[in-house]
Amino acid sequence: xxxxxxxxxxxxxxxxxxxxxxxxxxxxxxxxxxxxxxxxxxxxxxxxxxxxxxxxxxxxxxxxxxxxxxxxxxxxxxxxxxxxxxxxxxxxxxxxxxxxxxxxxxxxxxxxxxxxxxxxxxxxxxxxxxxxxxxxxxxxxxxxxxxxxxxxxxxxxxxxxxxxxxxxxxxxxxxxxxxxxxxxxxxxxxxxxxxxxxxxxxxxxxxxxxxxxxxxxxxxxxxxxxxxxxxxxxxxxxxxxxxxxxxxxxxxxxxxxxxxxxxxxxxxxxxxxxxxxxxxxxxxxxxxxxxxxxxxxxxxxxxxxxxxxxxxxxxxxxxxxxxxxxxxxxxxxxxxxxxxxxxxxxxxxxxxxxxxxxxxxxxxxxxxxxxxxxxxxxx
Amino acid sequence: xxxxxxxxxxxxxxxxxxxxxxxxxxxxxxxxxxxxxxxxxxxxxxxxxxxxxxxxxxxxxxxxxxxxxxxxxxxxxxxxxxxxxxxxxxxxxxxxxxxxxxxxxxxxxxxxxxxxxxxxxxxxxxxxxxxxxxxxxxxxxxxxxxxxxxxxxxxxxxxxxxxxxxxxxxxxxxxxxxxxxxxxxxxxxxxxxxxxxxxxxxxxxxxxxxxxxxxxxxxxxxxxxxxxxxxxxxxxxxxxxxxxxxxxxxxxxxxxxxxxxxxxxxxxxxxxxxxxxxxxxxxxxxxxxxxxxxxxxxxxxxxxxxxxxxxxxxxxxxxxxxxxxxxxxxxxxxxxxxxxxxxxxxxxxxxxxxxxxxxxxxxxxxxxxxxxxxxxxxx
Numbered sequence: 001x002x003x004x005x006x007x008x009x010x011x012x013x014x015x016x017x018x019x020x021x022x023x024x025x026x027x028x029x030x031x032x033x034x035x036x037x038x039x040x041x042x043x044x045x046x047x048x049x050x051x052x053x054x055x056x057x058x059x060x061x062x063x064x065x066x067x068x069x070x071x072x073x074x075x076x077x078x079x080x081x082x083x084x085x086x087x088x089x090x091x092x093x094x095x096x097x098x099x100x101x102x103x104x105x106x107x108x109x110x111x112x113x114x115x116x117x118x119x120x121x122x123x124x125x126x127x128x129x130x131x132x133x134x135x136x137x138x139x140x141x142x143x144x145x146x147x148x149x150x151x152x153x154x155x156x157x158x159x160x161x162x163x164x165x166x167x168x169x170x171x172x173x174x175x176x177x178x179x180x181x182x183x184x185x186x187x188x189x190x191x192x193x194x195x196x197x198x199x200x201x202x203x204x205x206x207x208x209x210x211x212x213x214x215x216x217x218x219x220x221x222x223x224x225x226x227x228x229x230x231x232x233x234x235x236x237x238x239x240x241x242x243x244x245x246x247x248x249x250x251x252x253x254x255x256x257x258x259x260x261x262x263x264x265x266x267x268x269x270x271x272x273x274x275x276x277x278x279x280x281x282x283x284x285x286x287x288x289x290x291x292x293x294x295x296x297x298x299x300x301x302x303x304x305x306x307x308x309x310x311x312x313x314x315x316x317x318x319x320x321x322x323x324x325x326x327x328x329x330x331x332x333x334x335x336x337x338x339x340x341x342x343x344x345x346x347x348x349x350x351x352x353x354x355x356x357x358x359x360x361x362x363x364x365x366x367x368x369x370x371x372x373x374x375x376x377x378x379x
Numbered sequence: 380x381x382x383x384x385x386x387x388x389x390x391x392x393x394x395x396x397x398x399x400x401x402x403x404x405x406x407x408x409x410x411x412x413x414x415x416x417x418x419x420x421x422x423x424x425x426x427x428x429x430x431x432x433x434x435x436x437x438x439x440x441x442x443x444x445x446x447x448x449x450x451x452x453x454x455x456x457x458x459x460x461x462x463x464x465x466x467x468x469x470x471x472x473x474x475x476x477x478x479x480x481x482x483x484x485x486x487x488x489x490x491x492x493x494x495x496x497x498x499x500x501x502x503x504x505x506x507x508x509x510x511x512x513x514x515x516x517x518x519x520x521x522x523x524x525x526x527x528x529x530x531x532x533x534x535x536x537x538x539x540x541x542x543x544x545x546x547x548x549x550x551x552x553x554x555x556x557x558x559x560x561x562x563x564x565x566x567x568x569x570x571x572x573x574x575x576x577x578x579x580x581x582x583x584x585x586x587x588x589x590x591x592x593x594x595x596x597x598x599x600x601x602x603x604x605x606x607x608x609x610x611x612x613x614x615x616x617x618x619x620x621x622x623x624x625x626x627x628x629x630x631x632x633x634x635x636x637x638x639x640x641x642x643x644x645x646x647x648x649x650x651x652x653x654x655x656x657x658x659x660x661x662x663x664x665x666x667x668x669x670x671x672x673x674x675x676x677x678x679x680x681x682x683x684x685x686x687x688x689x690x691x692x693x694x695x696x697x698x699x700x701x702x703x704x705x706x707x708x709x710x711x712x713x714x715x716x717x718x719x720x721x722x723x724x725x726x727x728x729x730x731x732x733x734x735x736x737x738x739x740x741x742x743x744x745x746x747x748x749x750x751x752x753x754x755x756x757x758x
Contacts, residue, residue, distance in 0.1 A: 153632060156535045162653070167663075234664055244635070250658035251642050252635040253532060256623070263630050274541070279629035284546075284670040285613055291663040 002269055003031045005089035005113070007081060007104050009045055010038035012200045013095035013118045013144065013261060018045060020266045024275060034084035034096070034104075037061040046072055052088055055080035057100075082107050091269065093144070094119045097202055098324050099317075099365050102126055106358055109139045116268040118144035120219045121324075124309075125317035125365070127222030129356045141223060142268045147216050148223055149264030150242035150255035157271045159224055165246040166220050169236035170294065171196050173208035175337075176237060180298045184338050188331045196239035196259045205327045209340055210294060214305020218316055221309065228310060233302070235292045240282070258282055300341040304348075314354040314364040321368035322347030329376065347371040381648055382410045384468035384492070386460060386483050387475035388424050389417035391579045392497045392523065392640060396472055397424065399645045403654060413463035413475070413483075416440040425451055431467055434459040436479075461486050470648065472523070473498045476581055477703050478696075478744050481505055485737060488512045495647040497523035499598045500703075503688075504696035504744070506601030508735045520602060521647045526595050527602055528643030529621035529634035536650045538603055544625040545599050548615035549673065550575045552587035554716075555616060559677045563717050567710045575618035575638045584706045588719055589673060593684020597695055600688065607685060614671045619661070637661055679720040683727075693733045693743040700747035701726030708755060726750040 004021065008014045014035070021028040030049040035042040037058035043065050046054045050071040056062040062076035075083040081100075085092055085108045092108035093116045094101050101119035108115050109130065117123070123130060123141075134141050143149050147168045155161040174191045175183045191208035192201060199207075206212035213233045220231045244254040257263055260279040267274065296303045301323070308319035326343040329335045335343070347368045354360040383400065387393045393414070400407040409428040414421045416437035422444050425433045429450040435441040441455035454462040460479075464471055464487045471487035472495040473480050480498035487494050488509065496502070501509060502520075513520050522528050526547045534540040553570050554562045570587035571580060578586075585591035592612045599610045623633040636642055639658040646653065675682045680702070687698035705722040708714045714722070726747045733739040 153630065164660075236663075241633075246660060247653045249642050249645060249653040249656045250636055250639070250660055251532065251646070251653065252661050254620075254633045254635055256631040256633055257629055260629070263628050266628060267630070274626045274628040274630065277628045281543075281625060281629055282631050284615075285672045287670050289668040291666050293664045 001029050002027060003029050003088055003090045004269070005032040005084050005086055005092045005108070006030055006095065007034045007084055007092065007101065008036075008095035008097065008119070009033035010035040010041045011095055011097055013265065015041075016261050016265055017093055017095060020262055020269070020277070021049075023278065024266075027275070028269065031088045032084040032086045034081040036096075036100075039064050043067060046074075053083055053086050055084045057081060079103075085111060085113065087111065089113055091116055091142075093265075093268070094122065095144070097200055099125055099321055102130075102361065103358065105130065106133065109133045109137055112137050112139060114140040114142060116142045116144050116265075118265075120145055120215050121320050123219045123222040124215045124320045126356060126358070126361050127218065127316075129358070129361075131222050131225075142271070143219075143223055144261075144264050144268045145216065145219070146259070146261060146264050147243040148220060149267060151220065151224065151245055152271075153255045153267070154243070154245035154253035155224070162248065163224070163226075163245050164230070164248050166224060166226060166231045167244040167246060167252070168213060168216050168220060168231065168233040169239070169241050169243055170210060170213040170233050171207060171239045172235045172237050173210060173212075174204070175208050176235070183298065184336060186337055187333055191330075191337070201331060202324065202327055205330060206323070209301040209337070210299035211301035211305050211323055211340070211344075213294070214302045215320065217306060218309045228306060233294055235294055236289065238287070238289050240284075240287065240289055256282060300338070301344065304341055304344055308344075308348055311348070314356055314360055315348060315351060317356075317361050317364045318347055318351040318368040319344055321365040322372050325369040325372040329372070335376065343372045343375055346375045380408050381406060382408050382467055382469045383648070384411040384463050384465055384471045384487070385409055386413045386463055386471065386473045386480065387415075387498075388412035389414040389420045390474055390476055392474035392644065394420075395640050395644055396474060399641060399648070399656070400428075402657065403645075406654070407648065410467045411463040411465045413460040415475075415479075418443050422446060425453075432462055432465050434463045436460060458482075464490060464492065466490065468492055470495055470521075472644075472647070473501065474523070476579055478504055478700055481509075481740065482737065484509065485512065488516055488518045491516050491518060493519040493521065495521045495523050495644075497644075499524055499594050500699050502598045502601040503594045503699045505735060505737070505740050506597065506695075508737070508740075510601050510604075521650070522598075522602055523640075523643050523647045524595065524598065525638070525640060525643050526622040527599060528646060530599065530603065530624055531650075532634045532646070533622070533624035533632035534603075541627065542603070542605075542624050543609070543627050545603060545605060545610045546623040546625060546631070547592060547595050547599060547610070547612045548618070548620050548622055549589060549592040549612050550586060550618045551614045551616050552589060552591075553583070554587050555614070562677065563715060565716055566712055570709075570716070580710060581703065581706055584709060584719075585702070588680040588716070589678035590680035590684055590702055590719070590723075592673070593681045593688075594699065596685060597688045607689060612673055612681070614673055615668065617666070617668050619663075619666065619668055635661060679717070680723065683720055683723055687723075687727055690727070693735055693739055694727060694730060696735075696740050696743045697726050697730040697747040698723055700744040701751050704748040704751040708751070714755065722751045722754055725754045
């Protein structure tokens, strides 16, 4: 029985973790959950799984909860998520969206818990610190993202397997068939129509800007201890190949499948063993797989993300936080599509270079968001 | 230093083994070679590598050899190949074309030598016997064929990894863009223009008839202890994905690469380690990969091969030998393209059911060839 602390239980990934647990109740047990404000679903989950600990960050939402099972202790408030990283858990599944997941992941590693990581921002912002800490504590950081899980599978579930190049695939997002001029005028509602994957809003916008692929390249560098030049991204509109690894001899291994997060989620918990999922099997007959290079002019967020990583220190953190803030504004139709990279660029220019530690990252996060809001006034 | 007994040193695979050895002289040593009749190249190889033992099957060709290095003992005659399976070798690389490789592979297994198998006919004709013997002797049968190597890589170099389905890819051969009526009139010279791979004549014809894919499905069943329903073949004209494995959870692993045998040859000798080859790296940008089902009406040899396997006993052996004979005739322009399946069908009908042992297989081989020649008179 694998005991899971599930951070972000009501989000897209969290709900799929829940359905994985429900599919194999003999294998998995949820010992704690945390969520932000979706109190109805949270209450349902709490009463269904009766976790020892449940945390709802948003205090106002927590007040609307009417029924708490006797087995469960409920925590609320901004830092309550840390309680969900409990001694009881075998693994912490970090499915919180955005920078907010970082402190809890750090806490989990400090407690010596293996982390199944669906929160890429943790590594983007604090990768160096997080990976160093994980090494010190002998803790495994197991990828849940479909691309990084694909790479993990291609490397036979070992971050030690030598490779020549990691090749991440990108669907190209909602706007892949439009020109730059057309894209410039699209509202968020258009960007949310992702062609292949069902995901949360923030990541779906990140797919449309391809900033998401930049985050993933950075995440891959940290997870697989690779310099930037050993990680590539390529557009593959069909999202059938989830990512690839090229080896020294010229062989390339790829992982393919129906686009569903349930495979990587379950595998992160059970690897190297594989068990049935509800995911349809792939049928390639009649299919065509296409590949093309990323158009950096059309998708300036992609090179911008990589540039922030090359700048080192806290710059990738600033890029990520500026993006989160800008995407929030785009989702509210307050800015245009290409204002997102403009705002990130501005934040990067104004960010003060700092060493990477949790305190500095928290500061950088707040400061980058403030920079975006400040710049917004001037747009 | 890995000591190699190379059976079939002058053929297409044999020459690529030689170039692999030449690329890594610190890793590989050739301790014996065997060939059939290409005495010039054979003599060159003998004088270059000075193997302890060298065997040329064809006595007439052997008489044309002028220089034998003092380190080497030369054997000639029909059964001389068996001498090349020497005690000295760490691994026997069986790159002989056709049924002729079977006795030497059996000999190698009996001597407890691991076998890198590029001779698929060995398993097609005697798979049950060969795999049982290998198990008894604790000997590894390592695939060299690009498809089976791809599967081996997808299973992380273990025949014990559980899987749901093996999916072999087929280029579709030289006639893939023609109708059945057009194909019917093509001569062997047309069939020899394989679009993706540089190979020997016999296998190139087998690619055009897709009988080769039938042989590979049978080989995969034996190598990976799979029933026929767990092995599929799919047409993939670009030959970029060399084969795939589908797992219980819906994930599919695939091995891709530039179409060259040097990767699987070298990997069979060094796995799980990988070293540089001379093979160009794959670049997917701008590429399109297509997949379609095999048209069994256009390629009757494919279902015919599978049927012979389902019939059990010595029938796959008869199918294989009848095909070798028929392909020989097609290469001499003595029969048409669709006479190949007709002759195989005839041989299968007339073959007497026998238990699988070496003696019976040798008999079945000779008898099936005789049946083909007999039927030819009547065409």
